[in-house]
Every structure is written in C-alpha cells, then in structure tokens.
Amino acid sequence: MTTNLVENLESRDPNKRWEGVKEAVRIQAVELLPRLCAMMESEQDEFVLCGLLTAVGQLGGAAHSDRIGGYLCDPRAIVRETALYALDLTNDAYSVRHVFGALEDSAPAVKQTAHQIAGRFPPESLQKIAEEMLLSGISWQEDNVLTALRRLESFPPNFFLELLGKSRNPGLLCEILKIVATRVECTAEVVLKLTDLRSGMPEEVQEEFDAVLDLLNSRISEAERIQVPSIDPSDPDLSRGKIGLLERIGEQVVVEKDSASVLSPAVKAGVERIGQIDAALAEKGSRIAEGLKKEIGEGGFWDKTKQSVSKWGNIGKLKLEVGGLSAERSSCLVRIGAEILSLWNKKESLPAALSTLAQKAAYLEEKDRAEALNEQERSEEFFEKVRGAAKDLLKKGSLLSEAARKSRQFLLQEKLKLQAETLRRQLDLKCERLGSMAYGRIVGSPPVEFAQEIKEITALSTHRKLTEAGAEAPQGPPRDPAQAPQGAHLPGQGRLSK
Incomplete structure (x- = not known):
C-alpha cells in the first residue's frame, strides 16, 4: 500500500x-x-x-x-x-x-x-x-x-398455503391471507385447505380467515365448485385488463412449460423464445456487473460517473438492450396467452391454472365485445335522434315555405286590389271628361279628340276587369288611333261623327 x-x-x-x-x-x-x-x-x-x-x-x-x-x-x-x-x-x-x-x-x-x-x-x-x-x-x-x-x-400458489401453516405471527398471517385472496387461484381444494389451517390458528387471525374463506367461496359457482371458479368482477386479475391477463397466462405457461409447451406448436415456439430472451437478459446482466468491475479497476470511471452512474462504460447501451429484450418478452408472453385463450375457446384440454386464467381472459373479451355493441347501439340511437331532428326541421321548413307562399299571394291580391281601385278612379275621371267633351261636341268640339277619349276609356275598362280578375295589366300604353288600319271602326265613332 x-x-x-x-x-x-x-x-x-x-x-x-x-x-x-x-x-x-x-x-x-x-x-x-x-x-x-x-x-x-x-x-x-x-x-x-x-x-x-x-x-x-x-x-x-x-x-x-x-x-x-x-x-x-x-x-x-x-x-x-x-x-x-x-x-x-x-x-x-x-x-x-x-x-x-x-x-x-x-x-x-x-x-x-x-x-x-x-x-x-x-x-x-x-x-x-x-x-x-x-x-x-x-x-x-x-x-x-x-x-x-x-x-x-416466482412463488407457486401452494407456497403461500405452506407459509400459512408454518408461521404463527398474527400480523404476518393476516398479510399472507390478503395475498392469498389476490394471488391464489380460487378452487374448492384451496378452500378446504384453508379451512383445515384455520382450526389451528390464533383467535385474532380466525376472523381474517373467515373473511378470506367467504370471499373465495363467493367466487366459486355452485355448478363448477370443484373445477373452475366463477368470475368475480372485483377479481384483481381482471384489473390487469385483457393484455395484462394474457401476459400473466404467458408467464403461467412458462412456469408450467413441461406440460403447457406441448399444447400447440405456437405455444412451444413461444416458450422456447422466452427461454432465449431470459438467457440473453441474464447474460447482459452479468456483463453489466462485469462492466462495473472493469470501470473501477481500469480507470475512467470518475468522468463517466459525473455524467450518470447508470451509464458507466457500455452499461447504458446494455440497459437499452435489456429494455428492448424486456419489451419483446412481454409481447411474446401476450402472444402465448392469446394462443392459450384460443385453445380454451376451442374447448381444448388445459391445465387447471391455465384454464382458470383463460376463463377470466374470455370474460374480459366478452365484456369488451358487449361494451363495443353498447357503444354501437348508443351511436345508432344518437344518429336516429339526429335524423329525427333533421326531419322535424324539414317539416318546419316546409310549413314556413307554405306560409311564405300564402303571404306572397295575399300581398299580390292586395296589390291587385290597389291597382283596380286606381284604375276605377282613372275611369271615373275619363268618364267625367267624356261627359264634358260630349257637352262640348254639342257646341262644336273636334271629333278626333272625342274619339281618343272614348278609346282610352275602353282600354281602362278592360284593364280594370283584368286586374280585378287577378291578372296582370297589359304592358304599354294604348295605340294611337291614327295607327289603326284603314276602315277600322272605333266604338261610337260613327254615331258621334254624325
């Protein structure tokens, strides 16, 4: 030294x-x-x-x-x-x-x-x-x-029951019972074993035993009490969601690989791939540990540590690779779980643990399907309401159009009435003037002017009749009598010219 x-x-x-x-x-x-x-x-x-x-x-x-x-x-x-x-x-x-x-x-x-x-x-x-x-x-x-x-x-279900039989610490027993209620598969065999264990437990723990037994019994259907537990909506496995539950099924297959890997080629291939990934993870974990030793023994560790202890040497890269392998492992487990669920749906024979988990996954799948149908029904109901509202709007629009048409017709009638009244007044004035001219003819009024007045009165009378009938008045002023064809006879002309 x-x-x-x-x-x-x-x-x-x-x-x-x-x-x-x-x-x-x-x-x-x-x-x-x-x-x-x-x-x-x-x-x-x-x-x-x-x-x-x-x-x-x-x-x-x-x-x-x-x-x-x-x-x-x-x-x-x-x-x-x-x-x-x-x-x-x-x-x-x-x-x-x-x-x-x-x-x-x-x-x-x-x-x-x-x-x-x-x-x-x-x-x-x-x-x-x-x-x-x-x-x-x-x-x-x-x-x-x-x-x-x-x-x-890493702990099988029976391990928890064995621990209950070995410990006498009330606090620990209560905690283990809580884990049993969430981790151990609910079967009649488990209930019977817990019942046997209860008899030798301290009094302060027996109440907790009773609560767990009641919970487990409530999950077992009467028709399938010996084989498959009923689905409890509060089951912690269901809180994982479908993907999480499929991943757990994959983990269970890996645990029981000797019996489960023969179920189908896909399951066997998945289990083999999981084994390869686990081996790679273990190898990279060893390399991380060796990297720590190397950095300390060969120098250069201080500068890298100043940046981040978790990135010494190649450790950062190894950690990224470990993360990628972990993600691939999860994906592989989900695929294995989906294959097991498919086998369960086909009524294939499965180990008890896998059958129970597959039933829960099928329950979640059916629940998702029902929710999707409900969502579709709600959407259809909503769009039906929208279509009904649109029809109501069209109906109201049609009523408004009819009211507008009637309103326009009423205004047109009022306009024609006003025009007819105006023409009547003009006709009265013309008649009065004609009377005056007739009187003037007696004293020497020119015949041409008299004939023109008679022609205008005739035109006004015709226009008034058409207006009162609801038709539009003819366009343009009356023609000049001088433009009339030769030989044409104006009403009253011959009589007045005499």
Missing part, C-alpha cells in the same frame, strides 16, 4: 478520493476494507459514495451484504441503484433479502434493477430464502419478503 493511495483516500478533493478508490480496487487492497467502510459512513459526494459501494461489494463479498443493503434506504435514487449493483457483485445468494425491499421502490430505474436481479435467482432458491426470512422474526426481513410475495411471480 503506497503513501499516495492513503493520501488520496484522506483528501478533501472528491476527485482524489475517487482516484484512491480506483487504486484500492486495482491492487485488490482487501486490507483497506475497514477504511473504505468508514469512508462510506461519512462520504457526502454521491458519486464517490457510489464508487465506495461498488468497491466494498467487489472486495468485501458476502460479509458486507448487510452494510451495502442499508444504502437501499438512501434518499438518492442513484445511490440505491448502485447499492443493488454492489449487492450483485458480492455473489451472495442471501443478498436477495435486501433486493426484495427494492421491488416497490419509488424510482422506476431502481425498481426495474431490483426485478432484474431477483429474476436471475432460481425459484427454488427464492422460496427457501423467503421462508427463512418469514420465520426469522426480524422486522425488515419480514417486510421485504411480504413485498416479494406481492410482486414476484
């Missing part, structure tokens, strides 16, 4: 402290573990703290899992995420006890990392550790294992 290394670790400059951490890892200075652990307790720079966590995980191994796990409660998400990677570096199977607690972390990146790390453990190992944690009597382990029981799909 060089003097320069110690000076860097004790420096006030975070860059130098980081250089000291890298040097300690490079030379595998295990004797510096106490100093590095002490530095973690007082380190204020989060990037140096992340480096210390990774260094302690790599150098200290399983002996320091609990110390590293304590940093999963740190308020900084970047520190919690690095603590998970450091736990993975310890190669300690029991480090998953701390990983369980991060499955419900508020930061999506931390939660995703916790699920990835927990998913790399064999289900049998997880079940063994979960049982030990549940019976440990240690508060934080009990809380963490309850989180795992709620969030992980």
Whole structure:
C-alpha cells in the first residue's frame, strides 16, 4: 500500500478520493476494507459514495451484504441503484433479502434493477430464502419478503398455503391471507385447505380467515365448485385488463412449460423464445456487473460517473438492450396467452391454472365485445335522434315555405286590389271628361279628340276587369288611333261623327 493511495483516500478533493478508490480496487487492497467502510459512513459526494459501494461489494463479498443493503434506504435514487449493483457483485445468494425491499421502490430505474436481479435467482432458491426470512422474526426481513410475495411471480400458489401453516405471527398471517385472496387461484381444494389451517390458528387471525374463506367461496359457482371458479368482477386479475391477463397466462405457461409447451406448436415456439430472451437478459446482466468491475479497476470511471452512474462504460447501451429484450418478452408472453385463450375457446384440454386464467381472459373479451355493441347501439340511437331532428326541421321548413307562399299571394291580391281601385278612379275621371267633351261636341268640339277619349276609356275598362280578375295589366300604353288600319271602326265613332 503506497503513501499516495492513503493520501488520496484522506483528501478533501472528491476527485482524489475517487482516484484512491480506483487504486484500492486495482491492487485488490482487501486490507483497506475497514477504511473504505468508514469512508462510506461519512462520504457526502454521491458519486464517490457510489464508487465506495461498488468497491466494498467487489472486495468485501458476502460479509458486507448487510452494510451495502442499508444504502437501499438512501434518499438518492442513484445511490440505491448502485447499492443493488454492489449487492450483485458480492455473489451472495442471501443478498436477495435486501433486493426484495427494492421491488416497490419509488424510482422506476431502481425498481426495474431490483426485478432484474431477483429474476436471475432460481425459484427454488427464492422460496427457501423467503421462508427463512418469514420465520426469522426480524422486522425488515419480514417486510421485504411480504413485498416479494406481492410482486414476484416466482412463488407457486401452494407456497403461500405452506407459509400459512408454518408461521404463527398474527400480523404476518393476516398479510399472507390478503395475498392469498389476490394471488391464489380460487378452487374448492384451496378452500378446504384453508379451512383445515384455520382450526389451528390464533383467535385474532380466525376472523381474517373467515373473511378470506367467504370471499373465495363467493367466487366459486355452485355448478363448477370443484373445477373452475366463477368470475368475480372485483377479481384483481381482471384489473390487469385483457393484455395484462394474457401476459400473466404467458408467464403461467412458462412456469408450467413441461406440460403447457406441448399444447400447440405456437405455444412451444413461444416458450422456447422466452427461454432465449431470459438467457440473453441474464447474460447482459452479468456483463453489466462485469462492466462495473472493469470501470473501477481500469480507470475512467470518475468522468463517466459525473455524467450518470447508470451509464458507466457500455452499461447504458446494455440497459437499452435489456429494455428492448424486456419489451419483446412481454409481447411474446401476450402472444402465448392469446394462443392459450384460443385453445380454451376451442374447448381444448388445459391445465387447471391455465384454464382458470383463460376463463377470466374470455370474460374480459366478452365484456369488451358487449361494451363495443353498447357503444354501437348508443351511436345508432344518437344518429336516429339526429335524423329525427333533421326531419322535424324539414317539416318546419316546409310549413314556413307554405306560409311564405300564402303571404306572397295575399300581398299580390292586395296589390291587385290597389291597382283596380286606381284604375276605377282613372275611369271615373275619363268618364267625367267624356261627359264634358260630349257637352262640348254639342257646341262644336273636334271629333278626333272625342274619339281618343272614348278609346282610352275602353282600354281602362278592360284593364280594370283584368286586374280585378287577378291578372296582370297589359304592358304599354294604348295605340294611337291614327295607327289603326284603314276602315277600322272605333266604338261610337260613327254615331258621334254624325
């Protein structure tokens, strides 16, 4: 151990402290573990703290899992995420006890990392550790294992019932019963087993047992009590939606791959692809861990950490690839679930667990279809109302048109009456003038002017008769008598000319 290394670790400059951490890892200075652990307790720079966590995980191994796990409660998400990677570096199977607690972390990146790390453990190992944690009597382990029981799909239904038979902690029993009510398939066998377990339970838990039994019994139809549960609209599986439920069916097929993969070629191919994706995810997870070791041992880690701890070296690229594989895995699970649903609709024989889930998916499918039909009916009803309103408007428009026509006819009649009255007055005036001219003829009025007046009176009389009959008056003034053909006889002309 060089003097320069110690000076860097004790420096006030975070860059130098980081250089000291890298040097300690490079030379595998295990004797510096106490100093590095002490530095973690007082380190204020989060990037140096992340480096210390990774260094302690790599150098200290399983002996320091609990110390590293304590940093999963740190308020900084970047520190919690690095603590998970450091736990993975310890190669300690029991480090998953701390990983369980991060499955419900508020930061999506931390939660995703916790699920990835927990998913790399064999289900049998997880079940063994979960049982030990549940019976440990240690508060934080009990809380963490309850989180795992709620969030992980690695625990078979019978495992929950076995835990009920082993624990005597009333609080834990009540929490496990709540998980049973949401995670365990509702069958008569489960109800009978819970009934047997109830008899040996503490009195304060028996009431909770009764509530769960009533809930499970209410989900079992009388006609199919032994085989398939009835569909309860409040079933948590239904809250996943059709796609989420199909994905869960796919997960169940993967769990029961020995029996389910022979159902159809599509299911078998899907299960094989899921296996390839899981292997790729595990390989990339190992490369992420190796990348952390490499960055610490070979230098260059500090500058990259200043940007983002989650993007050390090629880790950012690997994380993107992991995200793509995870999305492909979900899509593949949905396709497997859709194939199982198709087999269920064709009345094919399925394992009990898959049959129950397929029935729920069929229920959601039928519900979606009914809602679509209802929406179509509501749309048709709406458009029928629109068509009725349009017809009413057309009818009202027709009535308005008829009223307008009658109004125009009335105005025309009034106009014709006014014109007839005007013509009558003009005719009266002409007649008066004719009478005066007749008197003037006696005293020598010219015959031509007299004949013109008689002609105008005749025209006015004809126009008045036409107007009163409702016809339009002839256009243009009467013709000049001088333009009449030769030999034409004007009314009264011969008599007056004598």
